[in-house]
Amino acid sequence: MTLTCASLIEKYTDIWRDATVHPFLQQCQAGTIQLSQFNTWLVQDYLFAVECARMLARLVGVAPSDHLDILLSGLVSIKDELQWFQRNAATRNLDLNTQPQPTCREYCHLMASAGQQPYAVQAVAIWAIEAAYNQAWRKHSPMPEPYTEFGDRWGNSNFSAYVDELARQADAAIAVADKTQHQAAEAFFLDIARLERDFWQMAYQG
Ligand SMILES: Cc1ncc(CO)c(N)n1
Numbered sequence: 001m002t003l004t005c006a007s008l009i010e011k012y013t014d015i016w017r018d019a020t021v022h023p024f025l026q027q028c029q030a031g032t033i034q035l036s037q038f039n040t041w042l043v044q045d046y047l048f049a050v051e052c053a054r055m056l057a058r059l060v061g062v063a064p065s066d067h068l069d070i071l072l073s074g075l076v077s078i079k080d081e082l083q084w085f086q087r088n089a090a091t092r093n094l095d096l097n098t099q100p101q102p103t104c105r106e107y108c109h110l111m112a113s114a115g116q117q118p119y120a121v122q123a124v125a126i127w128a129i130e131a132a133y134n135q136a137w138r139k140h141s142p143m144p145e146p147y148t149e150f151g152d153r154w155g156n157s158n159f160s161a162y163v164d165e166l167a168r169q170a171d172a173a174i175a176v177a178d179k180t181q182h183q184a185a186e187a188f189f190l191d192i193a194r195l196e197r198d199f200w201q202m203a204y205q206g
Pocket of ligand 1: 129
């Protein structure tokens with residue numbers, strides 16, 4: 001079977017479901033999440049987003065020129081996202097200068113390690129990361145206040161279109177990559193799915 005982004009989700013349905021359906025999201029949607037749990041997730045996700053920006057920037061360094069437009073638009077969005085996290089943290093009186101929890105730290109290391117991989121593998125990895133959040137928030141939408149803006153940020157149709165473009169670019173790159181790269185891309189997908197599941201769980205370990 002040809003390796004594509006869609007084929008990875010098809011092959012690992014259960015693992016992908018666990019990455020994108022979680023009590024944290026269900027409790028946000030039900031309005032029953034505790035403030036401290038939500039805030040714990042928010043701070044950890046800011047720390048994640050900083051490293052994700054660096055990963056995207058590294059992709060810009062190695063991508064073919066006809067893939068740059070999408071990646072640069074991702075960087076512009078993440079610039080806005082980091083400022084949005086900072087505003088949100090200030091309103092909630094949260095200190096963003098916090099230690100990452102073990103899961104967040106492991107996820108950040110994984111993103112850093114992607115920089116040693118060929119472009120095709122990095123392209124699959126960034127798609128998996130963005131697709132996980134897009135699907136997770138969409139599956140639990142609409143979110144009630146005060147979580148509506150969180151659901152909208154990753155569940156909106158522009159972000160969905162961006163994720164589709166990332167998949168198209170990753171598919172094109174992986175189609176001409178060798179077997180070693182296919183195996184590495186699949187391994188990254190599985191690590192990302194596991195870490196996404198564990199990332200939601202961190203909210204309860206604040
Ligand atoms: C854990 C996690 N995965 C993906 C995204 C999307 O950028 C995010 N903000 N946080």
